[in-house]
Amino acid sequence: DAGVIQSPRHEVTEMGQEVTLRCKPISGHDYLFWYRQTMMRGLELLIYFNNNVPIDDSGMPEDRFSAKMPNASFSTLKIQPSEPRDSAVYFCASGTGLFSGNTIYFGEGSWLTVV
């Protein structure tokens, strides 16, 4: 079975440029999560969707960040304009529900460097 697929795996961009990260969740999963991982702050939940609808975006750092899920098999996380402090690994994860005991499955991450 294909797992959660993220692209690009690595991206280096200049400050001020727009960055779009993509995610394909596991088929049949109705929850999708975007996380950010940095050395300083560890793993942070940015936003999650249920059945393509954003449920909690309280972790999105600021208006420069936006996320969409136009259908059950695709989501994007966009940063515009990007800044050096956005450099991090961004993980997408999906799962079949948030009921106690369910597992979520992570992609391999998108490693973003903003210079």
Add this chain to the structure above:
Amino acid sequence: GNSVTQMEGPVTLSEEAFLTINCTYTATGYPSLFWYVQYPGEGLQLLLKATKADDKGSNKGFEATYRKETTSFHLEKGSVQVSDSAVYFCALSQDQTGANNLFFGTGTRLTVIP
């Protein structure tokens, strides 16, 4: 509220040493508890879980027991290998509607040296 506190790293052990990584939690109800592992350059993957008090999760020689009386879920392995070098995350999940209900600890980096 819900939160997870885990032992700060990094932890460096020699091969075949005994491993303990402490994890304690705060929760309003009856959560499920997880350990996720992140190998270098990869995403997180589930290592083991326990869904109720006194349950023991186990996988790949790792074990953790859900202790409600001490609100703990410590990860243990009797004899670590170099291939166990990774970052380990304790996590808590609770049945809720609405806001995020999956809470991760800050991670503990383990390095095993030959």
